[in-house]
Each structure stands twice: as structure tokens, then as C-alpha cells.
Amino acid sequence: MQTSNNAINPNHVITTNAIIKGVSQVILGKQQQIKLALSCVLAGGHLLIEDLPGMGKTTLAHTLAQVLGLEFRRAQFTSDLLPADIIGVSVFDRNTADFQFHPGPVFTNMLLADEINRATPKTQSALLEAMEEKQITVDGETHQLPSPFFVIATQNPKHHIGTFALPESQLDRFLMRISLGYPDAESERALLKNQGGRNFSSHAPAICDAETVLAMQQAVHGIHVSDHLLDYLQALIAQSRAQLNTGLSPRASLALRQCAQAWAMLEGRDFVIPEDVQAVFASVVSHRLALEKDSGQSAQQMLSQIAIR
């Protein structure tokens, strides 16, 4: 994209391009989803990946963490997982005669919450609370989570038995929901040749670090959103409220703005254009319209009904 007077830090552009490239060497043919995931991270939100097993959800999360150079932990959610298993537990220490806090896996930069819908609601809500507050209170003591802090949660939409679907109030905590889908023939072939990406991922080089991620998050906030674009955003939100029984919340509209800003940054622009909004719209919106049938389709319909000026 050639734009004059670009106020964006060129290093950030190079870094983001490198990240996308790095991840897409592992997750083949999924550039769009990688970009969405990255924009979610840059917008400072949590990501929900919903897909069938074996589609590379975990690999994506893992690789992303590695390439971003962040501390990564993984928690496999099961029905017997207790909140304490996630957030940590205070254990009585005989030597000091005091309770000692043992931090759980949540104390990391990037937490992969695998199959989040397998855990009981209690455990889920403990995690979601941590996601929202970015801190944890155990036995009256508050522990700050490291910064940056992301949760990438995965869930399997088809398998219902023995699962606890996230209530919509908690789905709202995720900035985006994406699904990966089957790879195209070309990517599949490349995948087969390379004998699977999982091994490869362990060699994915770290391109940036926590500092840079925080700086880029800051930069995302500085991406310009013009009045014209705000008009467009408002029209979209208003349309959702008119068209659907449950329209988009103010939180959703803020999320939309942040993600569009992050997307604009990935595109190397220092201002947001309607296409940025459109690119992230379905991912940001569809899980917030959980009560609607075919929420993804509704989202696309909304886009085709609001004229851009």
C-alpha cells in the first residue's frame, strides 16, 4: 500500500509482516486467519478458535506465541479441572508457617486454553474473570498477571456431549472468534510433504518479544479513525440492532474499532478504512450474536446493506 505521510513506525510494519510470514510457514494457507489472530493480539484481546479437532488450532496458538517471543503455557481443559488448577493455589508452608501462593498456568504471557468448553462453568468463569481483570485474587490477596496477557481458547463446536457451552456473557469476553477450516489442496500437499507442522513449529524463530508486542499495542491505539469511519461503524451497529433481536453491545462496537485499528496496522496504514472494518467484522461480531441462527451470514448481510461514503 502506498500512502504518503505515513506516520506508522516502519519497524512495526516489518515486524508484523515477519510474524505473519513466520506463522504461515507453519500453518499453511491460512494467512487470513493468522492475520485475524495477530490483529486480535495487537488489539489486546483474547481469541477464541472454534473448529474441529486436528485443524491446527493448537498449532496456531503455539506458533503465534513462539513467533511473538512470549511465554507460553497450555492448559488442557477437562471436566475435572478445578479453578485452582488454572489460577493457582495457596498451600500451607510448614517452614514459614504461612500460606504460599503457587501460581497456576494463567501466570504467563500467552495461555492456550484447549477445549475450554470441556471444563465446568466454575472453572470457565474463573479463567474468564482472570481474562477480564488481568489479575487474580486468591484468599484476599491480589496477584497481577504478566503483561502482555492473552488467552487463546479453542473449542470444538460439533461435539456436544459432556461439554459446557460458554454462555454468551462469557463469549463476549473474547475479542474475536475465528475458525480455521480445511486447508486448500496446495497447502495440504505441502503439509504432507513436510510431514506435519508440529515438529516444525518448535523451530519457528522468535521474531519479537513482550516489549515489542506492548509497543505495537500502543501503536494500534494511535491508528487514526476518522469521523467518516465512525459514521460507518455506527451505521453497522445500528443496523445490527434493527435487524436482529439482540443487536451488538457497546462493548462489541469498541471491539470492532480496536480490531479494525489493528488490522489497519497489519495493512501498513496509519488510518482505518471501511475494508479494515469489513475484514474483522464477522470474526468480531458473529460470536456475540450467539442467539441468532446463522450469525455469520447475518454479519455478511449487514455489511452488504450499509453503503460506504
Place this chain on the structure above:
Amino acid sequence: MKACNVQVWRRAYWQQWLRVAKSDGNMATLQPRQIYILPTVWGVLYAVMLILLLVGSINYSLSLGYFVTFLLASLGHTAMLHTWRNVVHLHISVLHAKPVFAGDCAQVTIHMLDTKNRARYAIAAKIEQNAEVSEPIAANQSGLFLLPFTTTKRGFCALPRITVYSEFPLSLLHAWAYAELSLPILVYPKPSGHQPLPALLIDARNSGNSRASRGDDDFDGHKNYQLGDAASRVDWKASSRGSGLYTKLYSGEGASDLWLDFALVNGELEARISQLALWVVDAHASQQRYGLKLPNLTLAPSDSQAHYHACMQALALL
């Protein structure tokens, strides 16, 4: 699909000569050539009043009488232009229609969009002879119309022709256009019948709340210990933290599955389908797990909303 053919054939012969806005993809645009306009009853009354005024003006040689007559006649012409302008170039698309039972009123959501930077006033729409819905549409914006539509037969039913019209600004003229949009509306069979749920014969349905019933298969969390809780269920590890005793809770699939079998009902095909539909509705309402066995397919037991719709769809299309 049968029902939709019937809909097409039932239309009178002359109707094929009507100019109808056909959808291009999902959206149809009301083109100038597709707008019809005729005076309303009030328009005719207005014309009669104008003739009386003209005759009076001639008789009394009233110059200003001519003035009023001609001004009002010209007003009729201006109103005609405005009425036409109010309807023309609207984009119309159909969003969705929730499935309904046969004989019930379906709510079809119609979306109308202005792209001509004109505020549209009192745009009304209706499906066949059903009630009309009237909304204004702001310039460059869209309006949603929830059109009622009475269904008759189960199965997929094609959306009939939609009439979009307006009498703005003076109610003297009626401008209208027809739009044909493609949207299959799923009509579920009408639930009816006399046979009780087969589950009633096998399982105690009134024990109810089967979903919430406590089984002992899966751990489901803790609750505070109450006297009477089994000692084997107390979570001693959790209780050791000193904040009281906890009892482990387990959930399980306590109730057995209910099978709604096509073979269990008898009578005519439609009656059998209606009976099955009633069972599905009842079973779903009482939150039981149920499966459906039809001659052509079998749906495994579940109690989810999606399962309910899948069952009803299977019955509708049988």
C-alpha cells in the same frame, strides 16, 4: 417443494403480464417501469370535488375560483410525482423467516434500503392478503419490515410475491410494486393428535427436570456440605483448606432416552406426522432427551434446540 409449485400455478393467468421486480441475488430493485400508480377512493373524491369547483367557477365567472381549481388540480399532479418518487428505486431484500407450524403466521423479515439520498415516508409492505406493515426509511438508510404471512402446508414454501406500496403524501394516489424474492420458508407440520407421549408408558415423565437430575457419572463442582450428604462424597482435600466442608457434585444422564417412532403412530400420513410433531414439541418442552425414527432417517437422541429443529425439519419434509 411441492407447495411452492402450487403457489406458482395458483396465480391468475393475467398476472404473468405484471411487471414484477425480480431479485438479483438476494436483492431486488424497484425499477421505474415496475411501479404502478392509480388514484385511491379519496383521489376520486378529490377529482369530483375539483369538477364541482370548476363548474362553479365557470358559472359565476370567478377568476379566483379558477385559481383554486387549477392549483388543486396541479397539486394532484405534484402529489402523483411525490408518491411515485417515494416508492421507486427502493432496494428490497428478504433476510429470514423463522420456521413456523403450518397454519401459523410466519414473520418474514424484509429489508428495504434507500440509496438515492431520499427520505421515504410511510412505505408499506404486505404479503398477499396479510396485514400490512408501514415504516419510514431515512435517506440512505434501511428499514426492516416484519411481514406476517399465513402458512398453509408443511414443507418448504416459496415466499409469495411481496407488494410494496405508499400513499404518501396526500393519500390520493396509491403507488405500488411487486417484488419476487427467493426465500424458502420452512413450515413445520401442525402438531396435533390424541396419542400420549410413548415415554409416558415407559418412563415417569412427571419426575421431570431430567437434565438437572443428579447422576454420578461426571464431576460437576462443589457445594457446601449439608447434613445428610454421603460421607463418600465429601471432598476432603478441598475441605482441608479450612473453609468448611464441601460435597462433590456429580452429574449424570439419569433419565433414559425416549424414542419417537413413526411406527408407533397410525392413521393417514399427515395425521401421523402431526402426531409425531406434537410428541416432539411435548418432549422438547419437558426437556427430555428424545430421538426420532422415520422411515427414511433416524435422528439420535438429544435435547438440544438444534435437535428439535432438525426433528421438525425432518417431519416437515417427509
Place this chain on the structure above:
Amino acid sequence: MRTKAKLVTAVQIKWLLISLGAILATHALNLPLWVIGVCVLLGVWRYIAIAKPIFMPNRWLLVLLSLILGLIIVLSFKGQFGRDASLSFLVIMTALKLLETKALRDYMLCIMLGFFLVGNLFLFNQSMATFGISIAPMLLLIASLINTSLVKQNNMNNLGITKQKSTKQDALFILKFSGKLLLQSLPIMLVLFVLFPRIPGPLWGIPQDAYSGMTGLSDNLQFGNISQLTKNSSIAFRVQFQGAIPPKNQLYWRGPVLWHQEEHSWLMASDNIGLPAEHLIVSGPATHYTITLEPHNRPWLLLLDMPTNLPNNTKRTHDYSAVANEPVRSRMRYEAVSYAHYQLEANALNERESIMALQITEGENPRTRALAQTWLNLTPAQKINSALTLFREQNFIYTLRPPLLGKDPVDQFIFNTKRGFCEHYATSFVYLMRAAGLPARIVTGYQGGELNPNGNYLIVRQSDAHAWAEVWLQGQGWVRVDPTAAVSPARIEQGIGDADLERDELPLMARHDFPLLKKALLNLDTFNNGWNQWVLGYDDKKQLAFLSKMRGKTVSVTDLVVGMIVTLLAAMVATAFFVLKKTHITLNPAEKIYAQYLKKLKTIGLQLNIGEGALDFGNRVALALPPQQTLILDIAARYNALQYSQAKNAFMLTELEALTKQFKPKF
């Protein structure tokens, strides 16, 4: 059509009440007071019933009310079902219909009746003011219709009453829209007004009282007749002179000549009296002039003393009044020639005329007769002088408010009250002359007039009405003697405004004490004259004459119809173009340039979809036009930068413009 009757909302009823109220107000002067009162009451009743529907009258009560009110109308108009009675009837029936209005059908009927009543307004008065006033009720009626078309019929609640919320903005919008509709209707109205072939009326009989509002000289003279007329400042006629305007004391506008005396009144000679016309000899310069006579519902025309030729369709009475074949009910324009120097029946008085000119009722006014008896032996000139001296020297006062006179009025006036207006002086003078044996008669008409400097024409008002005497002298014929001049010479020399009268007795327009106001009013009259000539007087003849003049050759009615159809179609197309023209969005400069670019692309069938951004569209176009890919993407990027980025400047705009110019829509 739905079977269930559509009901009207409270807001609709309020609009209707306001509209009909406005119509009632405009008709206020044309209706008896009790009708206005009843209508206001019925309106208030309906207003109360908006909030409390139980007050809606039932059918029987309404039938009863209609019968009672109908009967009152018949009684109060004494069975004469003319213009006034029909209007009252129509107004009352509309008000009763309003009281019955629950369904849309009744509502619409009320609106249509309303429009019809607005049209009726001009039966009573066609002045510019009435024209202006008539706009308001039309605007409101149209607003009521607009409001009705906006009512949502689907919002019926279970009581069957349609709810409609209304705000001030709504009302303002509706009124503005109503005004917009009226303005947009003007061109076609004008075309029809000018070109629609005027059919000369009437098509059927006109109610007798249709013209009762018109004022003018009557066919008899009673004490107080003319002084009453003098209080009216409405215009009697306007005169355009070809050449110099004669001096004021020559401006005697001759009307009916009165011969027959009967106690208080003086009457005209019968039409069919069969007398030969008096013999007229004229000399000196002729005065050519054109008169535009306001309708006064009497047959006579006014002409300057002494007319020699008459307009078409009029006849001359033997005593030189001009009478039209029909009462003058529309404005009439005629040319005439008069001579200031004349001799009328100079040689010998016809025997029958002589009897008529000496007739006085026996047994009345003994003192006057006694006085006249003393003059019997004087010469005619001495008789006249004696009478004028009497008026001049015995403290007679010229006033618009003379005391009422009882039995023997001439006696009372000459010997007791000594206060009178021109008719008193003229009648007393003629009475004295006849009693003294000198043939005399009364002439009524107008005297003087006021020059309107704007239009260089003379305005003669009802306030200029006058009565004077003519006496017959051997060898000189009928000679004009104005006894008023003996009492108030200024009345004759300068006009009634200068007469020695109490000021406030006279109408404003006849007075001289507000020069600025009067000047303004004179300016207004110039407009009014144009209005009368061109708007109100635009009839079949004038229409053809005007159009012939415009076209340069004679226009037939067929030409007119063809011309009207052609022009009408043109006007309709023009209006349609204006109304249906695209409502342009106010575009910023970047959007304007981008719109040009889109227009170029449209020529090759590439159109922006709804919800498609510039970049996506650019990519799509670039696929279709690969050779210009760079240019296309550049345009999209620059447009986006201008629209959405913070750092935009005028330079970017020129760049975008240059790029857009560079772009050629070619595959």
C-alpha cells in the same frame, strides 16, 4: 380494501379542527354570527370528544341536530335559498360531519368539503386580500392529508384506536412539506389559469342574492341614502383619460335621473315611459375616456356629463342616463366621449316631461310651498338665486350626520334642522323649484375623483357619491345647479376630502390628514387595478385578446386548446423533472472527484456495490483492467487517505484529481 373501517387518530382530528377553524375564520364576514357561534361550539365539542370519546354524539342526536339547524337556516333566510343560505348550510353540515367523524371516510369527506368551502370564498369577495387569506386554509388542509398518509394503520391497539405520536417537529415538517407541494404546483396552475379556455358563464341561474355585497347608487333617493354610501371607501369606478383631465368642478359623473317625488323618496321615471330622447347640442372640446366600472348589481353606467356616444349593449334613457341590458355583475370596461359644453332640450320642454318635472305630492310641506308661492312671479334665474341664497345665508350646515327628519321633511330641513348632506340640498332645492313653478329634476351620480399619480388614472369611490339638480330654462334647456356648492363650495371645487365636514365622519381614503398612509394606499390601488384588470377581469374575451397580442396574430379557441395541451405537457414534464431530480448528497471535494471516477467506470459497466469500499472496488476494477492496475489502486489509496487519514492536504486532492483525469475507462 379492508373490511374494517379505518379509524382516525386524535392527531388527525386536531389537524382537521385547525383546518376547518381556519376556513371558518376566512368565511367570518360571509356568515351570520349565529352560524359561526354554532360551528365553534360543535368544534369545541369534537375537541372535547377526542379525550373523552363518550361525548361523541350518537346518530339520533346528530339527525336531530341537523334537522333543527337546517330549520333555523330556512327560517333565518326566510326560505330564500341563495348564496348566503347555501354557504351557511354547507358550513353547518361540515361542522356536523366533523362531530360524526370517527372513520377515515368521514374524515376525508370533511377535507374535501373544506377544499370546496375555500373555493366558495371567492363568491363573496375576490380581492387580493381574500386571495392571500385563502392560502392558509389550503395549506392546512393539505397538511391534514399529509398527516393522514403518515399514520401507521398497523399500530392499532386492541381498542381499535390508532395511536399516533406527534411532535412539534412532525407538525413543522408536515407544514413545510405542504408548502413545498403548493409551490411545486404553481407552474401548472399558471399554465391552466392563462390557457384553459374561459367559458362565459353562467351555466344556470344564479341565486338572486349572489351580488348583495355590491354597493352603488340605488334607483331611488331617500334622505340618508347617499350620506350612507359616502361612508364607504370602496371604489366605484376608475377612469383613464385620453388627454387632459378636466377640472374637478366639471367632474359630474351622471347616474340615474330622478323625477318622481313621494314624501321621503324620489324615484326614477319608468323605463317604459316612451318619451323621446331629449335633444342634445354639444360644442367645445370633446373628452375621451375609458371607465372600469366595479360591479354594483344595477344596470346603470356612470358617464361624464354630457355623453354623446354610449358603449355597446347599453341604451340611453330619454334623460341621458346610460343603462346596460343586465345588471353590472362583473367588472365592466367601456369607452365614452363627453362634452362639457352642451344644450339639452333647449327649445321646448316636452309636455309630459313638463308635468313630471313639476310634480310634487299635494298636502305636504306647507311652509316650503308657502315660501315658494312668494317666488312665483320671479324670473327663473331669480327663483334659483333665491333658493341658493336661502341655503347660503341662513346658517345651513353641510354634514354627514344630519338629524332624522319626520313628517314634512323638506319643511323640517329648511326651517328647523338646517343640517344636511347633498341629497338634502338637492331634494329641497328641486322641491322649492317645482313649488315655484320651475321644472326641475334630481341627478344622482358621483362628483370629483382622486388622481392616482402612479397609474395616471382617476379613482372614483363610493364616498364621492353625490346628488345635484337640473332645472329647465327656456332657451338653455336642462341646466345643472348644484345647491351643495352654495353651502360647501369646497366639496365641489376640491372634493369631499376638503368639504367642511367633521373629519371622522368620512372614510379614511376620502380624507387628507394621513398623507403617507394615503400614498401607500394609492400605491396599493395601483396593484389592485392591475389585479382587477389582469386577474379578475381575465375572461373569455380578454383571454383571446391577450393571447392574440402575445402571439402577434389572432388566436382561436382551437389554437387555445392545442396551445394549452402542449404547454401543459411541457409544464408537467418540467415539474416532474424538478420533483424527481436526484437529491444530491453534499459531497466533499474528494468524494466529488471519486464520483467522477465512478461515473467513468459506469460507462464500461463497472459499478460500486452497496457496502463496497474504495479499496475492494479498486481491486475488482484492477482485475478487469489489468493495464491500468497501478493507476486504479493509486486512486483508491489516495481516495482512502483523503477520506480516512489524519494527514490529508490539498496537494493530495490535486494528485487525486490528476490521477482521475488520467484514467481512461477502456478494456
